[in-house]
Amino acid sequence: MFILKRQDVDIRTMHHPRKDQQIPILSYQGQTxxxxxxxxxxxxDDARxxxxxxxDNRGKACVLLEEPERFSIWGKIRLEQADHDTGGDTGTPPAASVFITACLLMLQVLYMDVEDLLGxxxxxxxxxxxxxxxxxxxxxxxxxxDAVKKLLTIDPLAMSQLPPWQDHHLHRLLEEMHRMGKDYFGNANFADRALEALEDLSSNEQAQFRTWLQQSPAGKIWV
Structure with a gap:
């Protein structure tokens, strides 16, 4: 629909009516x-x-916002739709639970390795x-x-409820985990150890997650 620059739009946040969180809203020529x-x-290339x-294929009214440090995609809504939306924080369903679980398992192994090896x-x-x-x-x-500590220490397979993260959250987490791992350990040897955490999943779940990793730009840096 539109490819816009940051100076073309107004971005603000509004409080989610049913959750204790802020959601970003982009306005352009009276559209939200x-x-x-x-x-x-x-x-x-992936963003475009x-x-x-x-x-083109799904008929969605979307904005591609170009910024120096990132690209973001925004979907058109009515403000009253945002006010009454009971879905996720961006109106998109959470990622598959197995993907959230797998990313948390990898994060926890990375955290434990930092603690065991570096103190x-x-x-x-x-x-x-x-x-x-x-x-x-x-x-x-x-x-x-406390919430961060919980995610780093409690087995996600034993969690009563997983965080409602979406695919874009998981992509960001994978990128940042890899960057942090290299910063802490000085090389990428940590990656194989983190992937070993996936053995806690069933064979079918491991295959699903690895396929998803290979299809994701953020995941490819791990495999």
Whole structure:
């Protein structure tokens, strides 16, 4: 529908009527859009491909927003729709539970390796670093240090409820985990160990997740 620059639009946040969180709203020429997906600057081709698929093949009214550090896709809504929406924080369903579980398993192994190999001080720094990622990219249900600690320590297979993260949250998490792993360990050897955590899943679930990883630009850096 539109390819826009940051100066072309107004972006603000509004409080979700049923959840304790803010949701971003983009306004352009009297039309209103909600965030659907976020890509890094290096993922321009993927962002444009998804935007074209949504607009040309699925008939969605979408904006592709170009910024220096990222690309984002926004879907058109009516404000009253946003006010009464009971879905996820961007109007998109959560990712498949097996994908959320798998990413949490990888995150926990990375955290445990930092603690075991580098010590408690570095583990606490890791907690702070991943909390900044959650805040910067508006991950639902991780607004407090206790919530972050829970995700780092409680087996996701035993969680009564997984966080309602969407695919774009998982893509961001995979990218940031890989970047942080290289920062902490100085190489990418941590990746194989993190992927070993997937052995807690069934064979079918492992196959589903690995296929998803291979199809995702953020996932390809892991396999």
């Amino acid at each position: 859009f909600r965030l659907l997906s976020v890509f890094t600057a290096a993922q321009e 491909a998804l935007w074209r698929d949504l607009t 408690g001080k570095q583990a606490r720094q890791f907690e702070g670093d991943i909390a900044k990622v959650f805040t910067a990219w508006k991950f639902p249900q991780v607004a407090t240090p």
